[in-house]
Amino acid sequence: MRFVHDILPQRVRFAAGAAAESLAAEIGLLGGERVMVIAAPSQKDLAERITAGLPVAVHHDDVTMHVPVDTAERARTVAAAHEADVVVSIGGGSATGLAKAVALSSALPIVAVPTTYAGSEATPMWGLTEGSVKTTGTDPKVLPRAIVYDAALTLGLPVELSVASGLNALAHCVDSLWAPRTDPLDQALALEGARALRVGLPQVVARPDGLEGREQALYGAYLAAAAFASAGSGLHHKICHVLGGMFNLPHAQTHAVVLPHVLAFNAPFVPEAERRLAVALDAPTADEGLARLRGRLRAPRSLRDLGMPSDGIARAAEAVVAAAPEGNPRPVTPQAVTALIEAAWEGADPR
Template sequence: MTFSGDFTYESRPGRVVLRPGAAVSATPGEAEHLGLSRLLVVCGRRGEAVARAVADALGDRCAGLHAEARMHVPVEDADRAVAAARAAGADGVVAVGGGSSIGLCKAIALHTGLPLIAVPSTYSGSEMTPVWGLTENGAKRTGRDPKVQPRSVVYDPELTLSLPVPLTVTSGVNALAHAVEALYAPDTSPLIALMAEEGVRAMTGALPELAADPGDVEARGQALYAAWLCGSCLGATTMGLHHKLCHVLGGTFGLPHAETHTVVLPYALAHNSPAIPDALTVLGRALGTDDPAQALWELAGRLGAPRSLAELGFKEGDVAKAAAQVTGQPYANPRPVTADGVRAVLAAAYEGRPPSVPDR
């Protein structure tokens, strides 16, 4: 990426612990470091057993367990979680699990100001951002607020060992999407380029190893390291067309989060490619290719991930409706966000055909 002497980069305070076994061994110490004595542990149904182990490790510092996190954080779930935190007299919250658990804790933090400790079990990267999201009446809205960014993040490679290979892959590509889009955000910087390149290189190196050997703890740690870098890129920059597409497809049409990011990424990148030469140079180095969009599409295919929106249950007849929502309130993007352009991206993603770079 060409150096620019004109940029702004804001870093946010926070602690990161990364080591095997840290979910149980380090979380109580992080609570003590933050001076927290009544923590509500939050998780989804699938991760309840691990969350109970973290709750047990917290001992008297645990004020309760709330196992109701769901994808895209429905506003009614957020209201119940806020009420649960207040009823427990919590002075902080601990998110154990993936983006859904972290997102629900962010909703609690947004409405109460309670500090958050994140113990991620996927590679979503949400734990490194001040971005929150809520879904109401079939529409997902997002915002930024520093109080929702976790004060401490505990990365435990062993916690991700139970993550099924399909979700390992799509969660990892979800993280890649954060780094890719950050490279061409209007508020990108040379520091973002460094983190994004290393994050992409580390994640695309780890995922094939994990597909071949899901029990590889070292590769699990590398994937968490990559998620940390990719999530940090998202946290410091403005989201664009890729994330807007995924927010609409998830919030309005109920498509699964990580899988949707996996399908959409190559097509959004190909669409923007004519306007982002510097970003393509960085991605080309990280991926070892002169066609990053094609390389990401091929990676998903090699690892058995979905490559079409049709596979996720999206209907071809909904392309126009989704495009209208995306263009109605577009995010910042290097190419103009037009109805024709968005429909073309969605149509290609629906079919799952190889991504093609449009003319300028």
């Protein structure tokens, strides 16, 4: 066994019902005196409640999926105009992504308060969209200094979105098993994350108002993101970034649809990782475990239902082949990728 594993410098506070207290503690440790709060309009009441008493200089709610470049520029201008010294993001991946865009150009510290299972809060990865192209990168400046996890904040996330967001987290686990920089520690985190998501997400569906399932899902989502942050972006995420940027598809739902197809594509070429994932999913095979879980969750099935046009398949396949990571377990050919995207578009069983 021989590997190099970087531990990211980040504090995690995990406590249901303690978001305001935990956030205040983190702002105090950072010495924040002019806080910029980024939260979408749908999170306005929550953001005001958990930041009450903090030295908030500005609330910013111009949050857009996939972080368009012009949206990022507006947020950077607001941060500079209000002389912000800390950025607090409250919400899902779009809010976190916008905070990262601010930090990318200013190096302002971020405290992330997630309300979904997106996982962006645990990674130093950023993404910006211009036109129909999504550009991603990695920079230590955008890694939030701290994460405040409060499962009670996810109680307002509808079941359908919880399922999509949770499967997005599971995609982090799966991709981390064979991503470019994967190592045994990444794989251990990913497998435990997969187990927790397999346990937690059905509980969220069965009891949306229960904390136990929400906590398990949030715990699994963090482990998934921590593994992904170290292992890097594999084929699944390259596909979803291309599709999301090219067709403006909803982020989590796209991941939920594409995941079983990428698993079926790669798993036969990594039998040991597939066997361990099957155990985490409590099934004879990883494919069967994922299929069972998706059935229990009534997961989204097709890219067509998400609004992707059929005439975009060939264009997307070409872009995926160009962006495919080195070292994918199976050769990424135009024919194979086209077949994969076609099956995901139709909602067919994975091939």
